[in-house]
Amino acid sequence: MSKKSIRRYDRPAGGWDALRNVAKHLLEQDVPVHGAKTLLSANQPDGFDCPGCAWPDRDHTSTFEFCENGAKAVAAEATKHRATPGLFAKYSVAELARYSDHWLEDQGRLTHPMRYDAASDHYLPVSWDEAFALVASHLNALPSPDEAIFYTSGRTSNEAAFLYQLFVREFGTNNFPDCSNMCHEPSGTGMTPQIGVGKGTVSLHDFELADAIFIFGQNPGTNHPRMLGELRRASKRGAAIVSFNPLRERGLERFADPQDKLEMLSGGSTRISSDYFQLRIGGDLAAVKGIIKHVLEADEQARRDGGARVVDVDFITRHTTGFAAFAADVADEAWGTIEAESGLSQEQLRRAGDIYLSAGSVICCWGMGITQHKHSVATIQMLVNLLLLRGNLGRPGAGACPVRGHSNVQGDRTMGIYERPAPALLDRLEQVFGFEPPREHGFDTVGAIEAMLDGRGKVFFAMGGNFATATPDTEATHRALRNCDLTVHVATKLNRSHLVHGRQALILPCLGRTEIDVQETGPQAVTVEDSMSMVHLSAGINAPASTDLLSEPAIVARLAQATLGARSKVPWQWLVADYDRIRDRIADVFDDFHDFNARVRVPGGFRLTNTAGERRWNTASGRAAFITHAVPTDLPVHRARASRGQPVFTLTTVRSHDQYNTTIYGLDDRYRGVFGERRVLFANADDIAALGLQAGDRVDLESLCDDGVQRRARGFLLVEYDIPRGCLAAYYPETNALVPLSSFADQARTPTSKSIPVVVSAHDPAAAKPGEAPRDITIAVHD
Structure with a gap:
């Protein structure tokens, strides 16, 4: 078991540390020999599908595609224990x-x-x-x-x-x-009435053709490590990768591919994100609407100047409904509201908008950082609105990509x-x-x-x-x-x-x-x-x-x-x-599974029909729909802040790197610099100081809800982290107790585990339950 410590991790995702961690897990499960053989049979024509995430394989007939967390899942299942x-x-x-x-x-x-x-x-x-x-x-x-x-x-x-x-x-x-x-109920709920399908519209081949990949609410380095291979290839060929995430995540910054001999021998790595925007937790809808506002303002300027339109007028005319009302709604949304709720400046959002405008083909990806909010469905529909503006659906290198979890x-x-x-x-x-x-x-x-x-x-x-x-x-x-x-x-x-x-x-x-x-x-x-x-x-x-x-x-x-x-x-x-x-x-x-047994035996299997990917819209109008949503300013966290005299934070739950969903493989979170500990609370250094606390202190959390139920989680170690002020992050399931059953996404009813209003207080040892007592730990401050 790792020594308990908090220390900065500066190396890239992947690399030698990933290989060493796989070896450690194989040894811990007593499967060093047959475990390696098992790994080589994962995702092969005559082998088994990885029991981890649902990210697809580039080629089921190719050699094993390395994935650290997939290897952990295989080792855990193939264990001799x-x-x-x-x-x-x-x-x-x-x-x-x-x-x-x-x-x-x-x-x-x-x-x-x-x-x-x-x-x-x-x-x-x-x-x-x-x-x-x-x-x-x-x-x-x-x-x-x-x-x-x-x-x-x-x-x-x-x-x-x-x-x-x-x-x-x-x-x-x-x-x-x-x-x-x-998890992804809001993806289907939001996309189905808008474009007629509740699934992603892209294939892996589209990642080879995209000029820009926008990533929202996702940490692929831990949750979908094989995705880093696609992002690495896209980065190397010059595609823009634009990440929106409150936390700085190593997998979105740099990646060393364990299968790249030169990169491994030289200690090199590849930059993943060309631009990284640290928005506030839950600020994605506002951020996307700000990007759209910039695009529409640029289009209006082009019209006034007599230049070429920057939105795809032909696509909008032939394939969509609701554009005029949508454009009017965006024009009415104040930049001040967008900046305040996104946590990003107008300059940052215009920068992201310019990247979108300069890209011929754009993919938008999102994960559970989008789907577990009260306004999740509205955020996803705003992402689809962004794609619709320039016809980034139903053509090569473009489309919607909700990245799902379990296999x-x-x-x-x-x-x-x-x-x-x-x-x-x-x-x-x-x-x-x-x-x-x-x-x-x-x-x-x-x-x-x-x-x-x-x-x-x-x-x-x-x-x-x-x-x-x-x-x-x-x-x-x-x-x-x-x-x-x-x-x-x-x-x-x-x-x-x-x-x-x-x-x-x-x-x-x-x-x-x-x-x-x-x-x-x-x-x-x-x-x-x-x-x-x-x-x-x-x-x-x-x-x-x-x-x-x-x-x-x-x-x-x-x-x-x-x-x-x-x-x-x-x-x-x-x-x-x-x-x-x-x-x-x-x-x-x-019907889509016709000749199932014959088609699935072709190496790599077959792809199900995606009507939106073919620009056939299985919607009420027979077209894709622009759907309007105001930037939300009356969420539970807004109401909690208005009613409390003490600072109210927005807490998001996250996985550690030694975890897949609720399965805990170990007690380390290497990329975030946490070792041997799970009851941690990531916080901005200025917020820690403002609370009169310091990194290494233990704190208790109380979530705020108007249902009259008191929900607390105790004994969390404060860790300084690069996260916006007013925002906190902690692992689940340790913080699931703070999520009210009555707090769920509008229309989709996913728990709001990514936007929990909480207050923080110094830990009260007398109120601690078993397993919540403070423990000694070495602290090295993140700078």
Whole structure:
């Protein structure tokens, strides 16, 4: 374990440190030999898809494309560590709950299905038949199918997700909260009515052609490391890369490609961002509107001068609606408001606008730094407005690029994991499978927590993920789960959610992406869809961690058979015996998957149709839409500042570099200079001084909400960081407790985890809970 310290990190992202860190994680998981072999099989035609992020591969037929955090994910899954029944015999649930998330993860792969025994407070082994019978008995005893909740993680394959939604809908509900509800829901919600698709419109080839790449609310060095390869190539050929981020992030500054021998031997690196704008947290909408205002002012000047227009008049006339009203709204927005809310000067925004104007083709990328705000949907629609101005949709080198997280989060939604299904999907399911699917919309993630809290949700079934840790308002979420009659988690490793259980509980261990999946007809492959709509095969190469593991499709099929029995119209066991059969049924339901089995076996797979990428607008008007939004000036943080006499900050939650979503691989955050510690609070040096504190002090945080609930997180180490005044950053899940369940994005209902109004006070040791006590740490001030 790393020595606890805070020290400046000046080296580029990637490079030798990345290689050393991969080696360290392989050794920690006792997989130095077969782990390396496993890594070389990632994202290959005869190998498995990386279980990490959804960034696509340049070429599935090429050699292994290095990714530090993908390597950590592979090492964690291929570990030799085992969480056997002996672990659960040794520790009660109460004892396990006292350990950190990192310790729980480090216990290794789950090997047997386990049932919670309330009398002993231990998980005990249970047979698969007994486990399925227990779930079926609870489900069939419910007065209404809508009292069951079925959560889905973004690591679930297309085949498992398709069977899962089929089972749940035949059971009779659309209660499908999923990880999209907590991350990129605003992307689909904003883009679908505006351009007719809820996915990104670009391919990797477009990154080779773009003249400028604008990046908002994203830290690719930690969250999507393979993206740095594309950005590096774009930078080397002279493309402008314009980053908007409150924090200075190493991956957006410089990158040393571990596969570039010259760069590695010389100690060199490549500049990533040509321009870096440190806006205020939540100031992206104002910043983008400022860029648009500059573009429209330049266009108006060109008109007055009789020069060539700088907006694409032909594209706007032929392909869009609402431009006149939109332009008038932008003209009415005052520069003073834009500057105050963005935290950027008019000069900086005009500089960004000039880069946009000088670029022939522009890609706009964004991540969860955009999607977890109250005004997320409006911000995304403003980004699309920016692209529409100069026809930067539906042509080479240009388009929208929401960069999604987990490897198949986009595929799950494509397969029908959605609480608000389209009537056309339900019609097709009825046509293909002969049962009448439910039509009433179900619970999203926030709605599911509310339903469990008030007793409307009695059974919670999670296909992967770590619901108790990933969700907002930790105390409320934990109460909700404990209020259930039954909680069930399909998982590869032990996590916090297994310890926050209902009156009865099951842990069902499944195969990982790296493992060989053998069914009745032989070894199987699954498919996934990446962030750019490419669908490809994934087949494991490692022996299963235990002979008692089942694949996710097999778990769904056996659960469906146990629950629905003879009344089901779906041949569950026949389908799961050969995954080609599942893919044939997917093709029957989704036209875009025609000839699925043939097309997916072409090396690299195939790309799904993207109508907006072809300038076909599947919208109400048949055109893309300019949508107006005022710069918000009455957000929760504005109201909190107006009502409090003390300084109110905006807190954003972030990942550390040794973390993927809620999975904690280690306690270091190398690029931000944090080692051996997670309870840290990044703050501007002047803000620290103004509070009468200094770097190295411990502080407590209280979030501000008008619901009357007091939410606190204690014992955070103050770390000076290059972040705008009034802004703070801390890791999640440690700060999820500060996010009110009632605070979510307009229209999309994602938690506002990136814009939490908080006040800061000196740490009160007397109020600290276990694990929150101050600890000695070495501080080297960031300058």
